[in-house]
Amino acid sequence: MKVCQIMAGDEEGGLENHVVELSNGLVDHVDEVVVIAHEKYRERFRPEVRFLALDLSGGRRNPWLLMRLAMLIRREAPDIVHAQANKAVDMLGRIRAFVPGYRIGTLHNRKKSLGMYSRMQTVIGVSQGVSEGLVHPDICLVYNGIPPYKGTRYSRAGLAAEFQFDPAWPIAIAVARLVPAKGFQELIRAWPADKGQLLIVGDGPEREPLAALIADLDLEQKVVLSGYRPDARGLMTGADLLLVSSRREGFNYTVAEALSCGLPVLSTRVPVAQEILPESYLVPVDNPQALNEALSRVLGNVETALIDQQSLFDWARSTFTIDHMAAQTASIYQERYQQVGQ
Template sequence: MSSESRSSPDANHIAFYLPSLRGGGAERVIVNLANEFAERGYSVDIVLVQARGEYLADVSDRVNIIDLDTRRFFGALPQLVTYLKRERPDVLLSTIDTANIVAICAKRISGVSTRVVIRISNMLSTKEVNGQLKHRLVHRVARYVYPYANAVVAVSDGVADDLLEMTKLAPEQITTIYNPSVTDELLQNRTEPIDHPWFVEDQDIPIVLGVGELSEQKDFQTLIRAFDRVVQDRTARLVILGEGPRRDELEALIEEFDLVDSVSIPGFVDNPYAYMSSSDVFVLSSQWEGCPNVLIEALACNVPVVSTNCPSGPEEILESGEWGSLVDVGDHENMAKSVISTLDQQDPIDTEQYARSRFSVEEVTNEYRNLIEE
């Protein structure tokens, strides 16, 4: 990795812009894309408001890290303008709403010919209802700014439909491209050993797995309530990987249901794929998503899945239940029934090849390449 400036702009120069590389789904997607484009011979920068986050270590040495080193997202605008004037990348691809707005404004202020492609990973309508005031304000600004992008990537058809309703974007401006979630690294790491006693001892006890930020969006409360029903039917264990603001609330619920000995929340782990491939059921309990990486990753790890039919992504990814069970958001009773019936399956379907054929980093990078080279 390097933060050095080039002496001249490159013909195939792609810059990715986002706040940081903390452990989120959007950040993982950008790292996957940046590494793959660099592997193909493109000149690639990742421009960060702050060069921090768990995924920094996963960035290829062929990718340049540009640290704007500012505390505020919108405060990065002058530095991004300077970067665009100096480096003049052919494409600036941004993700996360604040970064998208800044990217569009920076291009217009700088006057460069760089094409701005923005990636939308969640539904504006859902975030506007559930988000904090500052997030709602950002989305209202986005409605009017997004049409100035050269191209818009929606991570699912559901997100694309929502954009058409919530912004002044025209249908021809939006392209649906799913997340590049299946990588060689994932396929290799899923066989690594796990530092958790439940995956080493008593392996005859089935394990239910959830992965994600401990937040309102991921709704692990419903998963815990569903698991309480599951253990009334059979002995089982629940592991939730992730960290976040709802930890205390989740731990209180675990104590309330007397599940302390059968539920584990070990926090953020570097390799969730090994946990996925060694679990008996993966559950996505989210209230809303865009295109949930963890659901695709679970399919690639060949673990049977149960997911809420939240807006949006799961129904498209699972092809209306072809590759896993779908239940209503917040319905812990039917979630429990689906987990139990999944555990009872004698011959679970093979989901790995499906995931690799549709969501591999190679296939998805081809789609981005076609878009940016139009």
């Protein structure tokens, strides 16, 4: 079976990492993998992946780009054409009458307009929540995988020393870009200073307003903004709890990373978290009082959180892997390809 992956962007983030990791993983599950993407990503793929450079970062209705994309797909004649995210799905849908292959699109984030997915024969959602509201006859779920962490791991004492925390108090960690959608303003306002300490890892346009809010609330000894840290997963190993305060998500990598390293999670009701966490570790979005109450309860007894989520740790270690993601995706390819051939 020959599979062609299409990625239309030229940015750096979860989508791009996903396409690279999935394509590299698929090499072990299908006969041939072809990737059509921007030249900048070429060196990230395994030698077994055949990379075809095409800059699709322009307009999705650009007839020249659509023609070039159609020509590449026609030349390759794949059995499966897999478009990643809305723009690539839209472009594949526009040329569907001119190209061969069974069409699959992966939905990575919840959007208001998802009409382009009606032109795909199968849709893969990276979480159950991300597919809510999408009307389509064939929707599958494949959670994203995460690569093994090979960096520095922190002990609890080491984490406390690194950020001048009191090692006698619980340490919670939140990891995300500092943007409004991540809900950090609400998290800081809801923080129970008498229950624990909070490390916020990440950078972004909200850093200065968040720092000002921490100062206004006199939380400098309890809440620390670390900025971007390449060893964020290592920092998790020294914490007592991961916090997710997001208003919306597609697939939250930090939940997968935390559970895989044995760190309990308290989260707002966003995709992935709301699908797998115990009910008592979920709070409504934009509800500071509920968040404060949940924080006070969980931080007051972090040992209970470890017990309550123990079964999730082993499940996460086997589910949130690149090989599991690739194997599930390849199984969908095979099933749909066989159905069409019958």
